[in-house]
Amino acid sequence: MQPTPPHHLDPRLNHIPQEISRIHLIAICGTGMGALALMLKDAGYEVSGSDAGIYPPMSDLLAKSGITLYKGFHKDHLKDAELVVVGNAVRKENAEALAVGDLKLPYCSFPQAVQGLFGEGKKTVVVAGTHGKTTTSSMMAWVLEKAGLDPTFMIGGVLQNFSRNCKVGRGEYLVVEGDEYDTAFFDKYPKFLHYTPCVTLLTSVEFDHADIYRDLDHVREAFRTFLAGHDAEAAVVACSGSGVSSVANAAPCDVIPYGEKGIWRAEVVSGVAPEVCFDVRCHGVHYGRFTLPMPGGHNVENALAVVAACHRLGIPKEKVASGLASFKGVKRRQEVRGEVEGVLVLDDFAHHPTAVKSTLKAVCSFYKGRRVVAIFEPRTNSSMRDVFQEAYTEAFEGADEVLVRMPPNPEKVPRGERFSSDRLVASLCKRGKRAKVFENADAIVAYLGQSARSGDLLLVMSNGGFEGIHQKLLDRLGHKK
Secondary structure, three states: OOOOOOOOOOOEEEEOOOOOEEEEOOOOOOOOHHHHHHHHHHHHEOOOOOOOOOOOOHHHHHOOOOOOOEEEEOHHOOOOOOOEOOOOOOOOOHHHHHHHHOOOEEEEEHHHHHHHHOOOOOEEEEEEEOOHHHHHHHHHHHHHOOOOOOOOOEEEEEEEEEEEEOOOOOOOOEEEEEOEEEEOOOEEEEEHHHOOOEEEEEOOOOOOOOOOOOHHHHHHHHHHHHHHHOOOOEEEEEOOOOHHHHHHHHOOEEEEOOOOOOEEEEEEEEEEEEEEEEEEEEEEEEEEEHHHOOOOOHHHHHHHHHHHHHHHOOOOHHHHHHHHHHEEEEEEOOOEEEEOEEEEEEOOOOOHHHHHHHHHHHHHHOOOOEEEEEEEOOOOOOOOEHHHHHHHHHHHHHOOEEEEEOOOOOOHHHHHHEHHHHHHHHHHHHOEEEEEEEEEEEHHHHHHHHHOOOEEEEEEEOOOHHHHHHHHHHHHHHHHO
């Protein structure tokens, strides 16, 4: 059941007034909210926003775009607003959230704003799933762009092809990530329920977000609800593995399976850095050959989903092939941050055990002959809990050495439910793996400053900034004596 919102806030608002010109965003500096602010500005709105912390690079990017920024939250920040977008990080006790109710201002959540202000009259392509949303939606957006279709997109990572994570296009498509996390304090249902897809790409369904989901069945229930809301004319391009089959039958529209057991299948022809070449078959018939400048079978599978979706949308396969071949990837997804004295530093967003395992497999196959040192920060709401304690032991099997940071904010999790870096390291050592635990990033940098050698690959895995460890490593290695 929905929680009762304070004052006069109404979580059922579905219509956004079209005559508005001034929009205020509460908690503007998050990745998604910041991108939304930029899109609103590009679309011609007068935009302001507030946040507890106003820090570069997001603050610089917003200010440079002419967006008014307020540090902290105060009711006076809303004095000129005609619509307020309330971010997911905002609590109901927030001063500006309370003011919205007092002033009876129109308001909406992040996904409502994306769909309501940018999805009207467009064909929405949603990429959903536990893993691969950002990379797959980025591929989709770039393929549409390369095909000359000028899409609008809102994605949770920075596309290297665009140097940003959003765009307001003039074409008929809107590409968004469909997040299963809850929407706002006044709307505890998943964000993806606010989108109206013409095509959904569903990559995987696994247990995650342990802070809001009880178990895997609870996660499946959310995805079934999302799929059940599709129009009959829509389509779901669904991975044939990764738990998707357990929910796909909820869709009242065409379900197009891809992957090992799907009607769309990919076979790798060659995989030598810097690209992977693969053949695609549909119903057993050769459809085309594609090249992707990214390592890993999971990325080939992501590209396969894009191929199948584009076929459904009627986009010529030659244009799809051109888009995939020129795709530069996403920041923080196996992103090369630099190489010093033969030591390569990579950055990746992986934090779920399945993502950690697939990322290590991809990196090891792509950079053959290098000693791979995995550097892991457990900082998500799930990874800081013990739900994946044992799974992480298996996930890091592909690394030659594993360096684990202590969880940065353990107090967020009840004592009896916390993930233990010490236990993980002990389990890895018991299996014969070289592993160590560290209190912070500086301690890891100091250790690698002494132990890293030419030919090593340092793979940093975290969904956060990790105390700037990437540049610290490069600086330290550059001054290594």
